[in-house]
Amino acid sequence: MINVTEPFLPPFDEYVSYLSGIWKRNWLTNNGPLLNELELRLKETLGVEHLLVTGNGTLALQIAIKALGLEGEIITTPFSYIATTSSVIWESCQPVFADINEQTFNIDPGEVEKKITSKTTAILTTHVFGNASEVKQLQNIATKHDLKIIYDAAHCFGVKYGNQPIMEYGDINCLSLHATKLFHTIEGGAIVSKSSDLIYRASKMRNFGHHGEGIFDGIGINGKNSEFHAAMGLCNLKYLQDILTSRREQYRYYKDKLSGSQVKFQQLTDEEGYNYSYFPVVFENENTLLKVRKELEDHYIYPRRYFYPSLSCLDYVEKHSTPISDSVSKRVLCLPMFHSLSKEDQDLVVRVILRTLRYKG
Numbered sequence: 001m002i003n004v005t006e007p008f009l010p011p012f013d014e015y016v017s018y019l020s021g022i023w024k025r026n027w028l029t030n031n032g033p034l035l036n037e038l039e040l041r042l043k044e045t046l047g048v049e050h051l052l053v054t055g056n057g058t059l060a061l062q063i064a065i066k067a068l069g070l071e072g073e074i075i076t077t078p079f080s081y082i083a084t085t086s087s088v089i090w091e092s093c094q095p096v097f098a099d100i101n102e103q104t105f106n107i108d109p110g111e112v113e114k115k116i117t118s119k120t121t122a123i124l125t126t127h128v129f130g131n132a133s134e135v136k137q138l139q140n141i142a143t144k145h146d147l148k149i150i151y152d153a154a155h156c157f158g159v160k161y162g163n164q165p166i167m168e169y170g171d172i173n174c175l176s177l178h179a180t181k182l183f184h185t186i187e188g189g190a191i192v193s194k195s196s197d198l199i200y201r202a203s204k205m206r207n208f209g210h211h212g213e214g215i216f217d218g219i220g221i222n223g224k225n226s227e228f229h230a231a232m233g234l235c236n237l238k239y240l241q242d243i244l245t246s247r248r249e250q251y252r253y254y255k256d257k258l259s260g261s262q263v264k265f266q267q268l269t270d271e272e273g274y275n276y277s278y279f280p281v282v283f284e285n286e287n288t289l290l291k292v293r294k295e296l297e298d299h300y301i302y303p304r305r306y307f308y309p310s311l312s313c314l315d316y317v318e319k320h321s322t323p324i325s326d327s328v329s330k331r332v333l334c335l336p337m338f339h340s341l342s343k344e345d346q347d348l349v350v351r352v353i354l355r356t357l358r359y360k361g
Contacts, residue, residue: 001300001301004302004334005338007338022231028227028228032226035053035227038185045237046158046167047167049196052203052206053189056188059221060174060189066205074094074096074121076096078312078329079105081307095318100325104267105280107123112125121148129266130277131268149170150170150172151172161270162270173193175189183240184236187225204218250279250341261357262357278337283333289333305329305334308329
């Protein structure tokens with residue numbers, strides 16, 4: 001069986017060595033020494049000044065919206081995981097969908113500007129599959145209209161744009177450190193910002209609004225993470241370069257083998273800075289995608305339809321016209337990519353796809 005992804009796991013003995021320390025200290029959560037060490041190491045690894053680890057990426061988004069004091073309308077992308085939209089609604093704001101670029105899959109800055117009204121307070125968009133958005137154009141729009149920018153950077157661990165960490169753009173970036181991601185802490189997320197004031201505000205919100213013992217400075221939630229999760233993150237950081245190298249090789253192998261076929265690829269905005277987290281392929285129509293997926297599953301290969309359906313089609317959101325997202329979401333399939341995926345497995349995936357496309361009629 002070949003799944004779309006498999007979590008990277010470090011050598012068991014390395015993780016156990018961290019667990020032994022947890023047992024000795026009897027400090028399991030509430031900003032313990034491993035969590036503090038992980039935050040420091042992540043700042044060094046990502047090249048950022050301020051970072052908070054959270055319980056998951058969705059909490060990071062919710063805290064970001066709250067820390068910025070957003071209300072009213074937030075312009076967002078319809079082509080992302082549902083957490084991007086649900087976080088907006090959860091925080092009592094209204095998502096307004098702007099369509100995407102058909103080649104990059106990221107939000108189209110021109111469509112964003114068309115959606116701005118007197119109620120708009122922010123842009124919340126995703127660097128889809130780790131592909132950097134048009135950050136400079138979006139910042140120009142935000143500055144012109146006095147809007148905040150939150151980037152859902154769930155797929156962006158280690159990504160650079162123009163030789164600069166992608167986390168340097170926008171007001172707040174939110175990472176996912178879930179087990180399915182390139183780098184993970186089993187469950188987890190992170191908030192990154194250039195603003196020390198925003199990080200300070202978010203840190204209080206992450207901890208019930210605590211501002212010193214017995215002092216509560218505004219509302220908050222339990223958005224913390226544990227020593228056990230931090231231990232996994234510290235273990236995995238040691239292997240980050242190996243993980244990145246294997247992903248890059250797998251990405252390029254797929255692209256080489258599938259080039260010249262009927263599938264298309266996502267256009268990367270900065271290939272040198274990309275982290276090769278995913279390998280999405282685009283079929284000419286949904287019917288072809290479904291035939292290919294069935295053939296893959298018949299060979300015990302399980303790709304994933306990221307992201308289907310287009311979020312603008314959800315029953316509980318106000319409908320907006322997003323024809324490109326609607327079309328792309330029906331035609332994109334992410335192929336298996338993970339650290340231990342073999343060339344033989346990739347060859348099987350490629351053979352099944354090419355054979356199905358050849359005889360699809």
